[in-house]
Amino acid sequence: MTKFKTLDDADVTGKRVLLRVDLNVPMKDGAVTDRTRIERVLPTIREISEKGGRVILLAHFGRPKGKPNPEMSLEPIAPVLSEMLGRPVGFADDCTGPVAAGIVAALTDGDVVLLENTRFHAGEEANDAEFVDALASLGDVYVNDAFSAAHRAHASTEGLAHHLPSYAGRTMQAELEALEKGLGNPERPVVAVVGGAKVSSKIDLLQNLVARVDALVIGGGMANTFLAADGISVGKSLCEHDLAETARAIVEAAKAAGCEIVLPVDAVVAREFKAGAASETVDVGAVPQDAMILDTGPKSVEAVNAWLDRAKTLVWNGPLGAFEIEPFDRATVAAARHAAELTRAGKLVSVAGGGDTVAALNQAGAAADFSYVSTAGGAFLEWMEGKALPGVEVLKA
Numbered sequence: 001m002t003k004f005k006t007l008d009d010a011d012v013t014g015k016r017v018l019l020r021v022d023l024n025v026p027m028k029d030g031a032v033t034d035r036t037r038i039e040r041v042l043p044t045i046r047e048i049s050e051k052g053g054r055v056i057l058l059a060h061f062g063r064p065k066g067k068p069n070p071e072m073s074l075e076p077i078a079p080v081l082s083e084m085l086g087r088p089v090g091f092a093d094d095c096t097g098p099v100a101a102g103i104v105a106a107l108t109d110g111d112v113v114l115l116e117n118t119r120f121h122a123g124e125e126a127n128d129a130e131f132v133d134a135l136a137s138l139g140d141v142y143v144n145d146a147f148s149a150a151h152r153a154h155a156s157t158e159g160l161a162h163h164l165p166s167y168a169g170r171t172m173q174a175e176l177e178a179l180e181k182g183l184g185n186p187e188r189p190v191v192a193v194v195g196g197a198k199v200s201s202k203i204d205l206l207q208n209l210v211a212r213v214d215a216l217v218i219g220g221g222m223a224n225t226f227l228a229a230d231g232i233s234v235g236k237s238l239c240e241h242d243l244a245e246t247a248r249a250i251v252e253a254a255k256a257a258g259c260e261i262v263l264p265v266d267a268v269v270a271r272e273f274k275a276g277a278a279s280e281t282v283d284v285g286a287v288p289q290d291a292m293i294l295d296t297g298p299k300s301v302e303a304v305n306a307w308l309d310r311a312k313t314l315v316w317n318g319p320l321g322a323f324e325i326e327p328f329d330r331a332t333v334a335a336a337r338h339a340a341e342l343t344r345a346g347k348l349v350s351v352a353g354g355g356d357t358v359a360a361l362n363q364a365g366a367a368a369d370f371s372y373v374s375t376a377g378g379a380f381l382e383w384m385e386g387k388a389l390p391g392v393e394v395l396k397a
């Protein structure tokens, strides 16, 4: 088991506690559409606040590439957090500089404040020493409760731990314990389902993952890159053509490891990405040039479900389609409900994670039946791959 200091070891009373959380939640039209990540950090916030700590929340939202971007502001999340916590949550529209310093200086014991998106500064992702210093000057203690961002060696997820006494939050602790318990020694066959849209940031980890699982089901936006690498035309679909070589290497690595790669054989396509857009189901070899794949087709879902029937353990990150918009939720909902049924019947250990994956499982009414639902997607897959996560490693020091 991972050994690091937890809140049991921390003296937070009267201290300014920089608490890294993951508030990168699914949102639509300015409203939070899935609150799971917020719910999961409430115990840590409450514990520090009740012990008299001054809670200064650090978080990112989206990928603003080091520049302020009003569309990726954390401001709309503060009132949601306040409602869920049942106490006021202040907001500072910068995470460093005079605005942040002023709001932090005015805190009294037990107060909670959220600072604006750390990724509005290029120093965050660069883990730049000057930016880390600026953040560190706001706190006396650092607590990391963002397991789902622990695969990033950023200033607020890694750098800060070198500067301040550092501890794991309750969610970080619980996630690692639950993953170790559920997947530390998984019963085989193990099936991994990987979909979603973060193709370039997740494709590399598949290379190692294939050595740890018996089948890798590739769906969602991720599948298009593999289909294209196989010479199949995917029209206007989300696809990273420059990763074709990587995709082919993963298929070879899977062959060598005896892992079966399961790719879609049919797809639901549309010409527009909006609710009610006309859609049709076609074989993957017949995707029209002016259309995009927005969901995995029914024949492919049957193949996925057949693999779930054979499996003893499922690990899942990334929806099989653009589930936020009907009817492109069908494959994700069908596979999620099938996995939930098998889990309820005691036939499958099912572990899923990722901000959007959790939202999709909630939408399908399947989340409660899964053996474990992690807040993490990429971090969870990297953990599964056997990789050391920078945000966890630094807490062990």
Ligand SMILES: Nc1ncnc2c1ncn2[C@@H]1O[C@H](COP(=O)(O)OP(=O)(O)O)[C@@H](O)[C@H]1O
Pocket (backbone or CB within 6 Å): 195, 196, 197, 198, 199, 219, 220, 221, 222, 238, 293, 294, 295, 317, 318, 319, 320, 321, 322, 323, 324, 353, 354, 355, 356, 357, 358, 376, 377, 378
């Ligand atoms: N075929 C597709 N085309 C475009 N987007 C897709 C497709 N399949 C899935 N997606 C999108 O993937 C997103 C989730 O991807 P990702 O962020 O990788 O998952 P998670 O947050 O669970 O880790 C969703 O917003 C969904 O709409």
Ligand SMILES: O=C(OP(=O)(O)O)[C@H](O)COP(=O)(O)O
Pocket (backbone or CB within 6 Å): 022, 024, 062, 063, 148, 149, 152, 198, 201, 353, 354, 355, 356, 375, 376, 377, 378, 379
């Ligand atoms: O949503 C997240 O990851 P996930 O999509 O893998 O679940 C985390 O907040 C990390 O975000 P990032 O992938 O932009 O670093």
